[in-house]
Amino acid sequence: MESRVSPRRIFRPLIPLVAPLAAALLLGTTGAFNAALAQSANPPQPKAPDTIEARVQGCTACHGSHGQGTDNDYFPRLAGKPAEYLYNQLTNFRDGRRKYPPMNYLVTYLSDDYLHEIATYFSQQRPPYPPPAKPSVGDATLARGQNIVLHGDPGKQIPACAACHGAKLTGMEPAIPGLVGLHSDYISAQIGAWRSGSRHAKAPDCMHEIATRLTDEDVSAVAAWLAMQTAPQNPVPAPAGSLKTPLACGSEPQ
Ligand code: HEC
Ligand code: HEC
Numbered sequence: 001m002e003s004r005v006s007p008r009r010i011f012r013p014l015i016p017l018v019a020p021l022a023a024a025l026l027l028g029t030t031g032a033f034n035a036a037l038a039q040s041a042n043p044p045q046p047k048a049p050d051t052i053e054a055r056v057q058g059c060t061a062c063h064g065s066h067g068q069g070t071d072n073d074y075f076p077r078l079a080g081k082p083a084e085y086l087y088n089q090l091t092n093f094r095d096g097r098r099k100y101p102p103m104n105y106l107v108t109y110l111s112d113d114y115l116h117e118i119a120t121y122f123s124q125q126r127p128p129y130p131p132p133a134k135p136s137v138g139d140a141t142l143a144r145g146q147n148i149v150l151h152g153d154p155g156k157q158i159p160a161c162a163a164c165h166g167a168k169l170t171g172m173e174p175a176i177p178g179l180v181g182l183h184s185d186y187i188s189a190q191i192g193a194w195r196s197g198s199r200h201a202k203a204p205d206c207m208h209e210i211a212t213r214l215t216d217e218d219v220s221a222v223a224a225w226l227a228m229q230t231a232p233q234n235p236v237p238a239p240a241g242s243l244k245t246p247l248a249c250g251s252e253p254q
Contacts, residue, residue, distance in 0.1 A: 005158075052121045058106070068127035073185035079125035084174035084239045086119035087201065088251055097200040098193075129181045129235070133227040135186065137220060145225030148218060158213050159246040164206070166180065169229060171237040175251035178237060184220075184227035191219050202250030208246055 008017040059078075064070050067078035078086060094107040094115070107115065135142060147153070149169075152160035162169065164176055171178035179187070193199035194211035201207055214222070245252060 009025045015175050031037045051116060054120060056121060062102075063122075064124040064127065066127035067122040067185075068125075069130065069181065069190045073183040074189060076156050076183075076186050077129075078182045079123040079127050080170075080235055080237075081123060082173050082175055083116075085122035085171065085251070086122055087116055088175055089117060090115040092200070099198050126235075129231040133184060133224075135224070135228060137224045141217070141221045142225050142228070144218070145221035145223070148214075148222050151159055153218075156213055158210065158218075161226075164243060164245045164249070165236040166243065168232045168235070168238075169226070170232065170235050172243050173237050173240040174253070176237070176245075176249070178235065179226050180231045180235065182227065184223040187223040187226055188219050191198060198237070202249045206245070206247040206249035206251050 017196070038140075050176065060067075062070065062075045063078050064075075067080075069075055069077035069079075090107050090110075091112070093100065093103040094110065096104070098104075110118075148158060148159040152158045152163070161179065164172065165179050166172055169179045188201060191211045191214065193207075194208045195214075211219075221237075233252075240253070
């Protein structure tokens with residue numbers, strides 16, 4: 001994984017662009033203050049509509065107009081992932097358990113309630129999925145990827161990814177994300193971040209356990225195979241408790 005170009009290095013120059021977005025988000029949370037200001041101003045200023053759609057506009061440049069993701073390999077789809085999963089990630093960025101400077105910066109001053117509102121909004125979006133990726137690796141590697149995702153590798157104590165992410169890979173409520181609709185570079189980068197310790201989830205961090213049992217070849221294989229999958233007709237996450245996770249995950253109710 002060390003050989004991959006760090007997305008952090010590529011997107012550091014974006015920080016100046018992100019600053020005005022953060023300001024817009026913050027203003028959304030101080031609507032009463034703005035209203036008071038507007039009242040004292042003479043003549044009254046027209047007020048921009050304070051809707052959740054308007055507030056998350058700063059997010060859509062990187063995550064797509066409805067959270068569907070963009071062509072950028074490192075900008076993930078948000079739409080349709082369980083709300084608690086998205087909320088956990090927003091607090092992870094805010095509190096430093098996940099590191100990507102523009103994201104860390106944008107959510108620094110946002111309250112739990114506000115992050116919940118944003119997470120719920122994106123969890124309810126249902127934009128179409130991108131077309132599945134073309135094969136980027138050979139058949140043997142793809143077969144290895146498919147096997148790990150669907151059956152795991154008992155010899156190396158790797159559980160099937162589908163055991164937690166669902167047979168249709170659409171995740172499970174309340175906090176396991178779907179793996180369909182993600183680019184293979186994004187998937188590899190996240191597993192790499194768990195291995196190197198720059199991404200953490202609530203303890204016990206089952207993904208850290210799993211990521212450290214995968215070799216570089218395994219990671220490339222699962223990422224390539226996952227990115228080639230077509231989303232099911234009804235891509236909703238599996239109901240809470242419908243899968244018994246083979247390892248304990250801190251994000252799941254125990
Ligand atoms: C400059 C581009 C950019 C902007 C603007 C941006 N994001 Fe992100 N976001 C990213 C990238 C890149 C990642 C993945 C970072 C990583 O490597 O962990 C990410 C990750 C996330 C995740 C975790 C997704 C997952 O599946 O784990 C959430 C949730 C999220 N962003 C929400 C938001 C929200 C809400 C906003 C607006 C307040 C926003 N983002 C604005 C680039 C951006
Ligand atoms: C024991 C249950 C479990 C298993 C098995 C599992 N995962 Fe996960 N996975 C999770 C949980 C829980 C999360 C959310 C972690 C968090 O809150 O950050 C997650 C998150 C992820 C993410 C982050 C998605 C995003 O949008 O950023 C990726 C990628 C991922 N898993 C890939 C895999 C792969 C590949 C496998 C199989 C090799 C696998 N997982 C097996 C429970 C599991």
